[in-house]
Amino acid sequence: MIELIDCSAFLKNQEIVKGISLKIPKGAFFTIIGESGGGKTLLSRMILNLLPANFRVTGKIKADREKMDLVLQDPIGSMQRNIPIRTQLHQLLKSKGIENKEVRQVRIEQLLKWVGFDSVDSILDKRTFELSGGMCQRVAIASALLTEPEILIVDEPTSALDEVSQKMILALLWKIYQEKNLTIIFITHDLTIVKEFSTHVGIMKDGQLIEVGETQQVISNPSEKYTKELIQIFE
Ligand SMILES: Nc1ncnc2c1ncn2[C@@H]1O[C@H](COP(=O)(O)OP(=O)(O)OP(=O)(O)O)[C@@H](O)[C@H]1O
Numbered sequence: 001m002i003e004l005i006d007c008s009a010f011l012k013n014q015e016i017v018k019g020i021s022l023k024i025p026k027g028a029f030f031t032i033i034g035e036s037g038g039g040k041t042l043l044s045r046m047i048l049n050l051l052p053a054n055f056r057v058t059g060k061i062k063a064d065r066e067k068m069d070l071v072l073q074d075p076i077g078s079m080q081r082n083i084p085i086r087t088q089l090h091q092l093l094k095s096k097g098i099e100n101k102e103v104r105q106v107r108i109e110q111l112l113k114w115v116g117f118d119s120v121d122s123i124l125d126k127r128t129f130e131l132s133g134g135m136c137q138r139v140a141i142a143s144a145l146l147t148e149p150e151i152l153i154v155d156e157p158t159s160a161l162d163e164v165s166q167k168m169i170l171a172l173l174w175k176i177y178q179e180k181n182l183t184i185i186f187i188t189h190d191l192t193i194v195k196e197f198s199t200h201v202g203i204m205k206d207g208q209l210i211e212v213g214e215t216q217q218v219i220s221n222p223s224e225k226y227t228k229e230l231i232q233i234f235e
Pocket residue numbers: 011016034035036037038039040041042043052
């Protein structure tokens with residue numbers, strides 16, 4: 001479980017993320033939705049302790065960060081551009097203490113197949129700019145899974161992709177959720193994703209978590225005006 005108790009993020013004296021208290025149960029598919037600039041990304045970076053250095057955080061966060069990994073909106077930007085994928089993935093496992101090259105190679109090949117690549121060798125030889133956005137996002141997701149996290153935070157992972165790739169990445173994230181028993185925190189602008197996939201949802205507006213709960217409960221009986229408006233837009 002992840003727990004935040006009255007957490008805020010300040011930039012100089014301006015409170016940008018405001019007094020958030022939240023429990024994310026183990027095994028939840030927790031979506032965070034809300035207006036642009038509402039603080040969704042900052043909240044996720046607070047959980048990861050990855051806020052830019054000029055932010056000051058108050059409150060208490062109970063979370064095992066060693067067990068978390070992050071998938072970003074821009075898959076090409078989230079990996080190193082000029083280094084072959086093989087080298088990047090080996091380096092990652094080496095940094096986690098896996099010294100044996102064959103052991104690393106087996107784990108990498110198994111995972112790339114699991115995320116849907118048939119021809120693993122041809123992917124490993126490439127650099128990220130040689131892949132399509134959808135393929136690159138699949139590699140980025142495989143990279144996040146390599147270290148076997150228990151919690152995966154995904155920040156609008158489909159918004160930079162075409163419609164077909166979006167569907168493939170959503171299907172992959174659903175497979176991960178179903179088969180790897182992870183907790184997923186999924187930041188999105190798309191209420192359809194919230195309705196279709198999530199067990200829990202948090203609604204953010206102006207730096208505040210204005211409504212939170214089980215998805216079905218929140219969608220069928222929203223208490224906040226902003227949540228009602230959001231639901232109407234997607235009807
Ligand atoms: N590094 C930063 N320095 C200064 N202000 C920032 C920084 N990152 C975010 N902000 C500001 O904090 C507020 C919340 O940003 P955040 O990125 O968390 O919003 P968001 O809900 O994720 O938005 P979007 O849906 O557009 O990605 C915004 O007003 C943004 O301009």
